[in-house]
Amino acid sequence: MVALLAVCAAPAQNPPAAKHFDQVIIVVFENQSYDSTIKNSLFKRLAEKGVVFNNFRNLYHYSYPNYLAMIAGSDFGVHTPLLLSDRQRNFPNDDQHRTVGDLLTWKNYAEDYPASPTAAAPFLQAGKGRYTRRHVPFLSFAAVQKNTFHNVVAVDFRDPNNLFAADIHDFIADPKKHPLPEYSLYIPNLDNDGHDPTSDPPRGLQNSSQWLRNFLVNWLHFDEQTWLPQDEALKRTLLVITYDESEGKARPERIYTVFLGAMLKPQEVTTAYDHYSVLRTIEDNFGVEPLHKDSGDGAAQVITGIWK
Numbered sequence: 001m002v003a004l005l006a007v008c009a010a011p012a013q014n015p016p017a018a019k020h021f022d023q024v025i026i027v028v029f030e031n032q033s034y035d036s037t038i039k040n041s042l043f044k045r046l047a048e049k050g051v052v053f054n055n056f057r058n059l060y061h062y063s064y065p066n067y068l069a070m071i072a073g074s075d076f077g078v079h080t081p082l083l084l085s086d087r088q089r090n091f092p093n094d095d096q097h098r099t100v101g102d103l104l105t106w107k108n109y110a111e112d113y114p115a116s117p118t119a120a121a122p123f124l125q126a127g128k129g130r131y132t133r134r135h136v137p138f139l140s141f142a143a144v145q146k147n148t149f150h151n152v153v154a155v156d157f158r159d160p161n162n163l164f165a166a167d168i169h170d171f172i173a174d175p176k177k178h179p180l181p182e183y184s185l186y187i188p189n190l191d192n193d194g195h196d197p198t199s200d201p202p203r204g205l206q207n208s209s210q211w212l213r214n215f216l217v218n219w220l221h222f223d224e225q226t227w228l229p230q231d232e233a234l235k236r237t238l239l240v241i242t243y244d245e246s247e248g249k250a251r252p253e254r255i256y257t258v259f260l261g262a263m264l265k266p267q268e269v270t271t272a273y274d275h276y277s278v279l280r281t282i283e284d285n286f287g288v289e290p291l292h293k294d295s296g297d298g299a300a301q302v303i304t305g306i307w308k
Contacts, residue, residue, distance in 0.1 A: 016287030018182075020263050020307045021238035024282055025184045026070070027215070028135070029208050029256075030063065030195035033246040036202070037256035042209045046241065047256075049227040051264050051306045056257040057274045058245040064088060066244045067137040069275045071185065072099045073290060073297030088126065088134045093142040100279065101138060103288045104182040106151055108138045109164045111189040113154035117163070122149035130189035130196075135244075138185070151181075157192060157211070165219040172221070172231045180237070182286060186215075201247045212241070228262055235262040240278060263308055276300035 034054065037043045046052075059066050064087070065075035076097070078089060091097040100106065112131040115123040122145055126133055138144045138152055155162045161169075164186065170178035190196045194208035216222040220239070221230045229235060239260040246253035257278075280300040283290050290298035 018236075019285045019287075021261060021285060022236040023180045023182055023184065024238045024240060024285075025180075025186060026240040026242065026278070027186045027188070027212070028067070028070070028193065029188070029212075029241070029243045030135075030190075030193040030204075031198070031245060031247045032194060032201060032205055032208075032243055032256065033248065034254035034256050036205060036247065037243070040205055040209050042213055043256060043258075046227055046258050046260065047268070049266055050258045050260040051267055051269060053257045053269045053271075053273055054254070055270050055272045056242070056255055057272060058243070058253045058255050059275055061245050061253065063244045064134045064137075066275055067135060068140065069296065070279060071101070071137050072097070072141075073276060073279055073292045074295065089140055090124075090145070091141050093146070097141060097143075098291050099138060099141055099144070100183050100282065100291070101144065101148065101151070103283065103291070104286055105179075106138075106183040107167075107181045107185070108136055108152045109155050109184065109186045110136045110152060111155045111157050111187065111192060113152060115152075115154060117150065117153070119150075122152065130191055132190060135187050135193070155186075157189070160218065168219055168221075168234075172233045175233045183282065222260075227260055237261060238263065242275075242278070259306065264306055265308055267306065269303075269306065271301075273301065273303060277303055 038047060059069050060075060060079040065079040068075045068078065076091060110131065112129055113123065113136065114128045114131060122139060124139060124145065133139055136152060153163050155164050167180065171180045188211060191207060192211040194204035197203060217224060222228060223230050229237065242257040243255040246255055276297045277300045279297045280290060281303040283297065284302045292298040
């Protein structure tokens with residue numbers, strides 16, 4: 001019977017070739033408006049060298065539903081009531097609660113995540129030290145908690161040879177032997193993402209700017225004049241730098257988002273996009289269907305007009 005099934009099975013189909021990029025790395029910062037961020041010297045230079053979206057919107061206030069939207073194309077209703085919107089959930093393993101990790105190879109790098117690479121179970125508490133679980137959305141899904149939690153990778157940003165930097169180094173040395181995931185989400189800790197001190201957003205922005213320069217120059221080997229990767233292996237890697245939400249609640253909440261990569265035509269985009277648009281663009285690039293047909297990512301616009 002097994003042999004018969006093998007004969008009758010349809011031949012495996014090769015996945016479609018990626019349109020514009022082979023990997024995407026998304027870095028998420030916290031709680032700054034577009035107008036504040038664009039005044040910072042580093043973020044301003046990146047905007048001048050990449051594709052900056054000056055009308056990019058967050059979806060909700062507070063953080064957690066925006067992170068869910070980034071990877072799952074829905075917030076699953078957790079933005080109401082607001083008092084509960086930042087409390088992490090545990091979503092069942094079913095067709096209604098899939099993530100981009102069900103479509104593509106992935107990793108979620110998280111600074112100060114308190115679990116070792118060989119841990120027998122994920123760390124699912126709300127937080128520890130400068131780590132907070134609500135900013136690591138993959139851990140909200142039972143399929144990840146049970147089967148793929150080792151794809152959530154702890155990063156010690158103080159170590160120049162941390163696990164993210166090591167993955168980049170190995171990929172540059174031998175891309176075939178050490179491929180990067182198609183989708184990587186990088187979450188700095190509460191200091192490096194600009195979240196804290198919450199009482200002093202300008203100081204938080206300066207902290208995140210200093211961290212980002214090190215991330216770009218020392219870990220990704222970006223050239224400080226062009227703000228493009230110097231290594232040939234990374235020429236098909238798209239870097240997305242974005243925020244979860246604005247520092248206030250005035251509507252609309254515009255947040256800084258910039259795309260960097262050799263496949264882009266640098267420009268300022270005035271079209272209104274949001275977190276769903278980024279996910280939909282990634283799905284379209286890899287030729288996969290949206291996670292939700294008529295809402296969330298499925299109803300979002302694919303970002304066009306920026307590619308070489």
